[in-house]
Amino acid sequence: MASAFGSSRHLSLGEKLWRLNWPVLVTAAVIAAFGMVALYSVAGGSFQPWAERHALRFLLSAGLVIAMAMVRPQAWLKLAFPAYLLALVMLALVPYFGLHAMGAKRWIGLGALSFQPSELMKLALVAALARYYQWLSLERVGQPRWVLLAVAIIAVPVVLTLRQPDLGTGLLFALVGLSMMFLAGTPLIYFAGGLGAVLAAMPLVLSHLHDYQRRRVDIFFNPEKDPFGSGYHITQSKIAIGSGGAWGKGFVQGTQSQLDFVPEKHTDFILTVIGEEWGFAGFLALMAVYVLMLALMLIMAVRARSTFARLLIAGSASTLFVYIFINVAMVTGLVPVVGVPLPLVSYGGTSMITLMAGLGLAMSADLHGGEAIRRDEMGPFL
């Protein structure tokens, strides 16, 4: 590793490729393979229309990851706040320029291109918070005004996404942001106080939820009352997963019977397929690989030599974790349906790209981890 005095020795391309954190990339590939197998089954034993595309997307994303990893983290440092502001503006504009898809306005159409600003924000928020704490000196981390500023950085995107309405992504931002604050060393007393405030504000929040979000929470407690609506997904999903038993019904078996009742099984409810066909054993196997990936990322984070790098990696890992947790909890009926995919397994291009981009940021920070970023080399914003 380079010396702690912040040498900016440039590495050659070959050296960079050598230093790349291949284990974590391979692990991601294994997870994507799981996904491909499941999608093959969902399509009734065919690579079309999902499995093949899923694999291709992953390969392209992997290329993106490697490319991003080559870039020095200083670049991400400089881009962090601008990207955040850009994403913020776009999120704010969604109600005016947005397109409706599936009853929610989340996309901005730019001619042929359309993309979700919230996806950009997922990366930008992590980068911005990491950047923020890089700049903030240690003794300031615990001071109220800086804590409040961090909360504000998180809160604005949360509010904007809740308006769309996108409960799942809003929740993601909140949880990832809070975990980054925690990892940055914010004193625990703020978390205790914050929890208290949240509990107190709960009635207000509930009254501001969109009608269909409130119904989701309501149906959560009585899923049978809406068997053809969102309570349907959960009840059928639970039945399907449950019928898988310990060892599952076997490959491509589940989709012919119980799973026929589960909609969206190639996206949010892909775990249902795995649960029914591979049983508890299959589920554990997938979780094990996820845990491995998170562990590897954790090691990367601890190894890094600057706050920015550490938090960037940890933030990406947190994003991954929150996705996994919410999706599994949702599909098994622990948490109301909020529309969050299972990372790298669910079919869906945008979320895979975002996740992999996050991995790319992390790998970039890890690869160049030897270079500490000096605080006096940079101003507060750029």
Place this chain on the structure above:
Amino acid sequence: MFEQDKEEQEAHRRFTRRAAIWAAAQAGAFGLLAGRLFQLQVLENKRYAPLAEENRISLQLLAPKRGRILDRHGAVLADNAETFRVVLSPASTGDVRKTLQVLQKIVPLTPETAASIIKRASHRGRHASIVVASGLTFEQVAQINLLAPQLPGVRTDVSWRRSYPLGPSAAAVTGFTGFLDRSEATTDPVLRLPGVKTGRSGIEAALERELRGESGFEKVEIDARGHVVRMLDWGEPKAGQDIALAIDSGLQKQIYSRLEREARGVCVVIDVGSGDVLAMASAPSFNPSAEAEEAASFNAEQLLSPAVGREYTPGSIFKIVTAVAALRTGRITAGEIIECSGTHDFGGHTRTCWKISGHGPLDLAQALANSCDLYFCELVQRTGVEALRQAGRDLGLERTYEIGLAGELPGALPQERTRPRDAAGREEDKAFAIALGQDAAATPLQLAILTARVASGRAVSPRLVRLSGTPAAGPSALAVPAEALDAVREGLVLAVNGVGSLAGDAMLEKGRSRVAGMAGWTPRDQNRAPAGDGRSDTTAAAKAFIAYVPAGAPRFAAACVLEPSGDTVSPAGNAAALTRDVLDILLNAGPADPHEAAPQGDTAGQTGTIPGWEGR
């Protein structure tokens, strides 16, 4: 530099510590998830264990039984009749066409119906069910179940069809139920079930939520052909509430039959003491039991209840309001005599009474009984619009009552507004139009309330739906002095019973109770002034009659409005006669008719023509 290094190391240490905690939390969360999956897949799997290979679990919503609509004695106005249906589930059916062919041997279907079913089977969600036919006989049901192996995805069930024992006579009150249009959004999943209807008008629509109840569910294991193998779990549906109305179905039926003989009309009857709406009939009506296909052809007009949804100019009935306003503000006393000579100049405008030769000297009661235009024009000028509005409101006009029917209109009272000037620069004078009741609008319900308030001296409010629990305290007294009301009532009694009375047709036969009442109508093209806000477009030219009975101790108040069909201008006798018949029905239905002895010298029971009065 060193500071920075030390700080950096400290930051690193902190991070590592926190990261360890974060990792532990994640591990805990994974443990929770694993535990949940374990619960679902290992522990609870036993519950689903005997599941055969191709069997699956199906979740079905159970429709709740709709609440009934009852009258004041508990007689049923809207009920649920059991009907057998045959239902198809495309997901379990396989070849829909073949299955339908087998089914047609038992239940004949038209080619259009069959085609439509096949089409819907391919479009709808695969697990939604389609009602193939309803109203099956028990034999048909038995045959279908016998042929079950040849009819995959087909099942029979019992459902309810809404029935209306009173049919068209109560349709304006009950309303009817129909299917939701697919374009209409719904938050209640029950409405997506096959055969579930929702209220479209009347009480059915207004109290939909109470009538509907809550759905139940059943979780069953079904085999590959969609036939139920066993029941796993269920939740009882909660039946809708029965709604009791103040309506008396016997009265409603009789009044409707009488009304039906007229071309087009509305009739509202109120109990003066409680405000209970005893009957609310309108003609022409429609048959609420008509099947869904016909229901689509109901026009918008049939969907509203005319008793609250149509406004009419009250015509001369408005003179009651004028009288109350003038008496209350002291602009006139009951005994003051004003002479009607047939024409008069009111501030530059020459006005003519309907009786061109003039009524001669009149006190208030006589003026009301003779419906003298000039007398009341004088009163309007003396009293002013503001006091008129106040009196009108106190008598129940220009407001809604929220009695439980949709589309209730509030009516209107005359307003102060800047008036256009005519060629001579004089302000257009509205007083005459106001006096003739042309500048106001009221629904039949409001006319009935006005009658009840005058009759009782209390601020009676209408009550259609009887709510459970103790009724609130009775209506408060009207803010009108007793002498004023006495004078008005005297006028109303005189209008029906006096010599040469205008409304003599409303009189009941000799020996029966005395009726007090008044007619109001809009003669065509006569002194017709638009009632502002373009309202004249919606108010119809009609004949109204209000009455209460018995005159001395009022029990019932009635308001009847007749609209002429075609171009005939019928004399006021029609509406008055109609009201008389209605009152007759009312009195016959109740307990012994409390007769009143005719007062001395009163020639009640005589009708006569007024000299100079020609069919107006």
